[in-house]
Amino acid sequence: xxxxxxxxxxxxxxxxxxxxxxxxxxxxxxxxxxxxxxxxxxxxxxxxxxxxxxxxxxxxxxxxxxxxxxxxxxxxxxxxxxxxxxxxxxxxxxxxxxxxxxxxxxxxxxxxxxxxxxxxxxxxxxxxxxxxxxxxxxxxxxxxxxxxxxxxxxxxxxxxxxxxxxxxxxxxxxxxxxxxxxxxxxxxxxxxxxxxxxxxxxxxxxxxxxxxxxxxxxxxxxxxxxxxxxxxxxxxxxxxxxxxxxxxxxxxxxxxxxxxxxxxxxxxxxxxxxxxxxxxxxxx
Amino acid sequence: xxxxxxxxxxxxxxxxxxxxxxxxxxxxxxxxxxxxxxxxxxxxxxxxxxxxxxxxxxxxxxxxxxxxxxxxxxxxxxxxxxxxxxxxxxxxxxxxxxxxxxxxxxxxxxxxxxxxxxxxxxxxxxxxxxxxxxxxxxxxxxxxxxxxxxxxxxxxxxxxxxxxxxxxxxxxxxxxxxxxxxxxxxxxxxxxxxxxxxxxxxxxxxxxxxxxxxxxxxxxxxxxxxxxxxxxxxxxxxxxxxxxxxxxxxxxxxxxxxxxxxxxxxxxxxxxxxxxxxxxxxxxxxxxxxxxxxxxxxxxxxxxxxxxxxxxxxxxxxxxxxxxxxxxxxxxxxxxxxxxxxxxxxxxxxxxxxxxxxxxx
Numbered sequence: 001x002x003x004x005x006x007x008x009x010x011x012x013x014x015x016x017x018x019x020x021x022x023x024x025x026x027x028x029x030x031x032x033x034x035x036x037x038x039x040x041x042x043x044x045x046x047x048x049x050x051x052x053x054x055x056x057x058x059x060x061x062x063x064x065x066x067x068x069x070x071x072x073x074x075x076x077x078x079x080x081x082x083x084x085x086x087x088x089x090x091x092x093x094x095x096x097x098x099x100x101x102x103x104x105x106x107x108x109x110x111x112x113x114x115x116x117x118x119x120x121x122x123x124x125x126x127x128x129x130x131x132x133x134x135x136x137x138x139x140x141x142x143x144x145x146x147x148x149x150x151x152x153x154x155x156x157x158x159x160x161x162x163x164x165x166x167x168x169x170x171x172x173x174x175x176x177x178x179x180x181x182x183x184x185x186x187x188x189x190x191x192x193x194x195x196x197x198x199x200x201x202x203x204x205x206x207x208x209x210x211x212x213x214x215x216x217x218x219x220x221x222x223x224x225x226x227x228x229x230x231x232x233x234x235x236x237x238x239x240x241x242x243x244x245x246x247x248x249x250x251x252x253x254x255x256x257x258x259x260x261x262x263x264x265x266x267x268x269x270x271x272x273x274x275x276x277x278x279x280x281x282x283x284x
Numbered sequence: 285x286x287x288x289x290x291x292x293x294x295x296x297x298x299x300x301x302x303x304x305x306x307x308x309x310x311x312x313x314x315x316x317x318x319x320x321x322x323x324x325x326x327x328x329x330x331x332x333x334x335x336x337x338x339x340x341x342x343x344x345x346x347x348x349x350x351x352x353x354x355x356x357x358x359x360x361x362x363x364x365x366x367x368x369x370x371x372x373x374x375x376x377x378x379x380x381x382x383x384x385x386x387x388x389x390x391x392x393x394x395x396x397x398x399x400x401x402x403x404x405x406x407x408x409x410x411x412x413x414x415x416x417x418x419x420x421x422x423x424x425x426x427x428x429x430x431x432x433x434x435x436x437x438x439x440x441x442x443x444x445x446x447x448x449x450x451x452x453x454x455x456x457x458x459x460x461x462x463x464x465x466x467x468x469x470x471x472x473x474x475x476x477x478x479x480x481x482x483x484x485x486x487x488x489x490x491x492x493x494x495x496x497x498x499x500x501x502x503x504x505x506x507x508x509x510x511x512x513x514x515x516x517x518x519x520x521x522x523x524x525x526x527x528x529x530x531x532x533x534x535x536x537x538x539x540x541x542x543x544x545x546x547x548x549x550x551x552x553x554x555x556x557x558x559x560x561x562x563x564x565x566x567x568x569x570x571x572x573x574x575x576x577x578x579x580x581x582x583x584x585x586x587x588x589x590x591x592x593x594x595x596x597x598x599x600x601x602x603x604x605x606x607x608x609x610x611x612x613x614x615x616x617x618x619x620x621x622x623x624x625x626x627x628x629x630x631x632x633x634x635x636x637x638x639x640x641x642x643x644x645x
Contacts, residue, residue, distance in 0.1 A: 255430030
């Protein structure tokens with residue numbers, strides 16, 4: 001099978017306009033997170049020397065200066081890196097952990113399947129954000145634990161999806177053939193089943209990134225992410241709440257960044273799902 | 285129907301036991317010694333021991349679990365917090381606050397969400413549909429804490445709206461102004477002295493039916509409006525999306541064409557035929573969203589300083605009040621199980637096939 005990535009991308013982005021908008025938003029935010037802190041002239045942590053606290057926007061400080069005398073634009077750009085990196089790590093954790101649970105559940109069947117899936121049902125019947133908060137409470141209020149909390153809470157969704165995929169694929173002839181020639185369960189899983197589940201996993205990961213950004217920023221906003229001085233969008237909103245009325249620009253910018261990022265991932269994820277889900281396609 | 289209800293109830297029992305066990309494990313999995321954390325720098329071994337004894341923390345784990353099942357599981361008694369105040373007392377004020385806010389938000393979300401979904405589905409592929417779907421996707425993507433802050437900035441006294449258009453502004457934090465709360469405290473005192481009915485802690489009900497005080501009622505309503513609207517955003521968007529999808533799935537069914545051929549008016553087809561069939565999906569979403577609102581209003585409650593369960597959870601974590609956190613999680617979990625039970629029971633009411641099918645197996 002020959003797969004042309006560029007021609008596929010061109011077709012995908014022209015047929016799914018909303019997804020193209022989403023991809024653009026995500027691309028911009030990723031670009032800012034990658035190169036922003038390098039090109040930004042000011043430090044995100046130290047107070048600037050050429051302006052007072054609460055200074056309005058100027059040529060040197062595009063979004064002004066916050067109450068601690070720090071450049072808001074520099075913090076916003078550095079915050080993109082923090083928020084996105086934590087959300088990304090959490091999503092990877094969700095995907096890996098959830099996929100393993102789902103794969104084992106679907107492949108083993110029987111009692112293992114029953115127990116694992118009841119556990120997944122149990123975890124999914126609670127609001128994810130509350131579970132994430134409780135997880136942080138158990139692990140301790142640190143940035144690294146925010147990754148664990150958001151990652152663990154996202155895992156059940158992947159487990160369900162992966163189990164369904166494994167059940168769909170495991171009964172196909174090529175799996176039977178692989179097992180007949182003596183491939184063990186791990187080999188079948190890694191080399192025969194997993195490559196066939198890539199598309200749904202990408203769709204789910206994209207959508208999960210949106211949720212993860214919201215959850216990470218929310219946990220930080222509540223003060224559950226450790227060091228309150230680090231540049232992070234949720235923390236910037238927390239600071240803006242404490243100074244409501246005097247930090248309008250910081251509030252608008254930090255919240256707007258979260259909104260744009262989440263919207264971008266949701267638009268892109270919806271588009272990818274329409275593209276990859278044969279059921280929806282057939283209905284068109 | 286009764287048999288179906290009983291069978292559903294039987295499924296809920298092991299779930300409740302699982303919740304009970306999970307809460308006990310949670311309480312003991314939380315890091316750090318709560319007594320040490322509570323006493324801070326003024327740590328004193330003898331007093332610490334006294335607190336441990338009072339809370340039963342010095343007993344063996346198995347005995348503690350037995351006491352836990354007896355107190356929490358059978359008597360719904362969560363014991364005392366570190367300062368020796370009854371946790372049940374805290375819950376008695378925080379639970380009604382959360383329920384009042386959640387129901388208000390749900391009221392808004394149900395009406396707006398279902399209407400938007402119906403409008404979008406009726407014009408599938410047209411501009412109105414695209415508008416509703418785009419707005420709902422934006423609604424799902426909105427960080428609710430940002431929306432809350434923006435709303436406060438605009439609507440509070442001396443906020444942006446009063447600067448720009450002279451809007452007087454409303455109180456944006458808490459459940460009611462001090463004067464109204466004083467009225468309610470007096471009601472409580474009167475009730476304690478057998479001079480009148482006890483207030484329910486549902487402020488709208490208390491103001492309207494027990495205090496019968498119009499200004500208190502409007503005061504409570506203005507405090508409730510903004511957080512309820514903000515909290516309603518995500519559920520409204522979700523309900524609109526699900527409603528549109530559920531109705532869209534029914535529009536091309538044979539029964540719709542038959543009804544149309546018979547000359548049944550469009551509105552009547554929508555109400556009597558399509559909505560009935562789409563109801564299961566919609567009710568499922570309503571139940572799930574209500575559950576999320578009861579337990580997930582943490583951010584909204586924090587921003588609007590609404591003294592509900594969400595804020596209680598945050599405070600418990602920040603203060604390392606393990607028992608208090610466990611109690612809040614327990615209550616939210618029970619609410620969840622009950623809502624799911626009600627949703628399942630409603631399936632039986634909506635769709636006769638559900639209750640009959642289960643009977644045969």
